[in-house]
Amino acid sequence: MTERMAVELDGVVKRFGAVTAVDGVSLAIRPGEVVALLGPNGAGKTSTVDMVLGLSEPSQGSVRVYGRAPREAVALGLVSAVMQSGGLLKDYTVGETVRLTAVLFGRPRERVEAVLERAGIADIRDRLVGKCSGGQQQRLRFAMALLPDPELLILDEPTTGMDVSGRHDFWSAIREDARSGRTVIFATHYLEEADAYADRVVFVRRGRVVADGTAAEVKALASGRTVRATLPGAVEQEAALRAMAGVDSVEVRGDSVLVHAKDTDEVARYLLTRTAARDLEIVARNLEQAFIALTSDEVTA
Amino acid sequence: MTTVVERSLPRWGGFSLGMIGLELRRMVRNRRTVVFTVVMPPVFYLLFGSSASYRSERLDGGGNVAGYVLVSMAVYGAMLATTSGGAMVSVERAAGWSRQLRLTPLLPGAYIAVKLVLAMIVGAVSVLVALVVGAFTGAELPAAAWVECGLLAWVCALVFAAFGLFMGYLLPSENVLQILGPVLAVLSFAGGLFVPVDQLGSTFARIAAFTPVYGVGQIARYPLTHEGNLWLAALSVVVWTAVFSVGAMWRFRRDTARV
Structure with a gap:
C-alpha cells in the first residue's frame, strides 16, 4: 500500500436477520476526499456509516479507519459524525452539551469556544437544546463532531428537515471546514448536494456500489x-x-x-x-x- | 491536516468529575426529579409520621415513633432517588443520547459508573433532607442512630440504583418514572416502609420478607430497633442487588449489541 487510506471497506456485508442491508461493499477513501454516499432510502447508506463508526459490526468483511478498528478510531477522535437526528438531550444547554463532549475527549475549555464559534452557535450557548430549532440542533451536532478535530468527518443525511437557508448555511460551514484538508463522507439522497459538494460520488443501491467516480463520471456512467x-x-x-x-x-x-x-x-x-x-x-x-x-x-x- | 493533534484515550474510560458535575446540573434542572426524590419523602413524613401521638410515643431503644417513620421515609426517598438516577438511561436511550455517547471515548462501563455515582449523590441528598426536616419537626432518635440509620438507608439504596438501571434498559419509555413511581410505592408497602408488615397478618409478613424493600428497611432501622434478623436482611439486600445487576447487565449487553 502506498498511502494510508482514510477508510477501507473490504467485502463488507451486513445482515439483519433475513434482510441484507449491505451486500459486499469494497471501498477505499483517501485522506482529503469529500465523498458523497448517494442512494435512495434503504440503500444501505446508514448501515454502512454505522459500521465505519463502529456502531455496528459487519456480518462479513472488514472495516478499517486510518488503519485502525472503527471503535478505536472513534475513541481517539480520528473520526466523528453528525447523525441524522436524535443524539441530543433537551435539558442540556448548547454550551453544556459541547462541554460534556470536551470532557469526554479530554480536550481543553478553549476547544469548546473554538467549535461553538466555528459552528456558528456561540451566541446561543446558554439556550436549552430543547428550545433550539432543527437547524441549530444540527449545528450543535456539527460542533460536537468538530470537537476532537477529527481527520474524518461523517455526515449522515445531515440536512434532513432543514429549510433551504438552513441547508445553505450548513453546507457553507462544512465547505469552509473541508478546506483544512479534512476527509468528509456524507450520506444523502439529495442529488444536488452530492453534485454540488462532493469530489467523488459513490452510488449505492440495495446494499451494493453501483457507480463510483466524480459526479461527472458517475453521470456519464449512468446514462452516458x-x-x-x-x-x-x-x-x-x-x-x-x-x-x-x-x-x-x-x-x-x-x-x-x-x-x-x-x-x-x-x-x-x-x-x-x-x-x-x-x-x-x-x-x-x-x-x-x-x-x-x-x-x-x-x-x- | 496542518496541525498535529495529540490523540490519546481518556483515563478511566471517560469516567470523570467533569461529567458527573454536568450530569448533576442537568438532573437538578429537572423539577419533576427534584420533587420526586427530595421533596416528596419529607412531605410524606410530615403527613403521616409527625402527628402528636407519634411524637409522644416512645420506642424501647430510644427515640419516638415519628423517628421510626422518618427513617422509613428516608429509605423511601433514597430508593426513589437512586431508582430515578438509574432510570435516567431510559430517557437517554429514547433520545438517542446513548448512541451519541458511543461516538466518544466513553466506555459503557464508565457510563454505568457515572450513573451509579449520580444515583448515590442524589440518594444522599434525599436522605439528608429527610433527616434534617425530621429533626426540626419532632422526630427523635438516639444520637448515633441519626448517623447510622442515615448511612445504612443510603448505602442499601444501591439496590435500587441497580433496579433503576435494569428498568431503564428494560423499559423503552420516555416517562419511565411514571411507571416506576407506583411500582416503588407498592414495593415500599410490601416491604413494610409505610406500615410495619406484622400489622398486616402473618401470611403477608412472610411474603413481605421476600420483596426487595424489606431487607433495606430492616437494616436501616436496625440501629433504632435492634429488631429482626440482620443476617437475613443483609442476604435479602445482597440477593436483590445481584438480581437487578444481572438483569441490568443482560439488557445492557443487548443494548450495546443492537445500537
Missing part, C-alpha cells in the same frame, strides 16, 4: 453523455460512429449529428480529428437523471 456537432454530410459518418466502442445510439438531423455514448471523449476526438465536424458540444445529463437511470430497474425488476 451526448455529443452534438455540426457535420456536413453526417449520414456518411453514421455507420463509422455507430461502430465505435461505447456508442449507444447515433442520430442524424440534417447537418448535425447527436451521438449518445458512454465514452464521449473518444467520439469527440474522432469527430474533430477524422471528420469536418465543428461546433462540437458534450452535454451531460444531470445527476437527477443519472439517479433515475441507475435506480429505474428497481421498478421493473
Whole structure:
C-alpha cells in the first residue's frame, strides 16, 4: 500500500436477520476526499456509516479507519459524525452539551469556544437544546463532531428537515471546514448536494456500489453523455460512429449529428480529428437523471 | 491536516468529575426529579409520621415513633432517588443520547459508573433532607442512630440504583418514572416502609420478607430497633442487588449489541 487510506471497506456485508442491508461493499477513501454516499432510502447508506463508526459490526468483511478498528478510531477522535437526528438531550444547554463532549475527549475549555464559534452557535450557548430549532440542533451536532478535530468527518443525511437557508448555511460551514484538508463522507439522497459538494460520488443501491467516480463520471456512467456537432454530410459518418466502442445510439438531423455514448471523449476526438465536424458540444445529463437511470430497474425488476 | 493533534484515550474510560458535575446540573434542572426524590419523602413524613401521638410515643431503644417513620421515609426517598438516577438511561436511550455517547471515548462501563455515582449523590441528598426536616419537626432518635440509620438507608439504596438501571434498559419509555413511581410505592408497602408488615397478618409478613424493600428497611432501622434478623436482611439486600445487576447487565449487553 502506498498511502494510508482514510477508510477501507473490504467485502463488507451486513445482515439483519433475513434482510441484507449491505451486500459486499469494497471501498477505499483517501485522506482529503469529500465523498458523497448517494442512494435512495434503504440503500444501505446508514448501515454502512454505522459500521465505519463502529456502531455496528459487519456480518462479513472488514472495516478499517486510518488503519485502525472503527471503535478505536472513534475513541481517539480520528473520526466523528453528525447523525441524522436524535443524539441530543433537551435539558442540556448548547454550551453544556459541547462541554460534556470536551470532557469526554479530554480536550481543553478553549476547544469548546473554538467549535461553538466555528459552528456558528456561540451566541446561543446558554439556550436549552430543547428550545433550539432543527437547524441549530444540527449545528450543535456539527460542533460536537468538530470537537476532537477529527481527520474524518461523517455526515449522515445531515440536512434532513432543514429549510433551504438552513441547508445553505450548513453546507457553507462544512465547505469552509473541508478546506483544512479534512476527509468528509456524507450520506444523502439529495442529488444536488452530492453534485454540488462532493469530489467523488459513490452510488449505492440495495446494499451494493453501483457507480463510483466524480459526479461527472458517475453521470456519464449512468446514462452516458451526448455529443452534438455540426457535420456536413453526417449520414456518411453514421455507420463509422455507430461502430465505435461505447456508442449507444447515433442520430442524424440534417447537418448535425447527436451521438449518445458512454465514452464521449473518444467520439469527440474522432469527430474533430477524422471528420469536418465543428461546433462540437458534450452535454451531460444531470445527476437527477443519472439517479433515475441507475435506480429505474428497481421498478421493473 | 496542518496541525498535529495529540490523540490519546481518556483515563478511566471517560469516567470523570467533569461529567458527573454536568450530569448533576442537568438532573437538578429537572423539577419533576427534584420533587420526586427530595421533596416528596419529607412531605410524606410530615403527613403521616409527625402527628402528636407519634411524637409522644416512645420506642424501647430510644427515640419516638415519628423517628421510626422518618427513617422509613428516608429509605423511601433514597430508593426513589437512586431508582430515578438509574432510570435516567431510559430517557437517554429514547433520545438517542446513548448512541451519541458511543461516538466518544466513553466506555459503557464508565457510563454505568457515572450513573451509579449520580444515583448515590442524589440518594444522599434525599436522605439528608429527610433527616434534617425530621429533626426540626419532632422526630427523635438516639444520637448515633441519626448517623447510622442515615448511612445504612443510603448505602442499601444501591439496590435500587441497580433496579433503576435494569428498568431503564428494560423499559423503552420516555416517562419511565411514571411507571416506576407506583411500582416503588407498592414495593415500599410490601416491604413494610409505610406500615410495619406484622400489622398486616402473618401470611403477608412472610411474603413481605421476600420483596426487595424489606431487607433495606430492616437494616436501616436496625440501629433504632435492634429488631429482626440482620443476617437475613443483609442476604435479602445482597440477593436483590445481584438480581437487578444481572438483569441490568443482560439488557445492557443487548443494548450495546443492537445500537
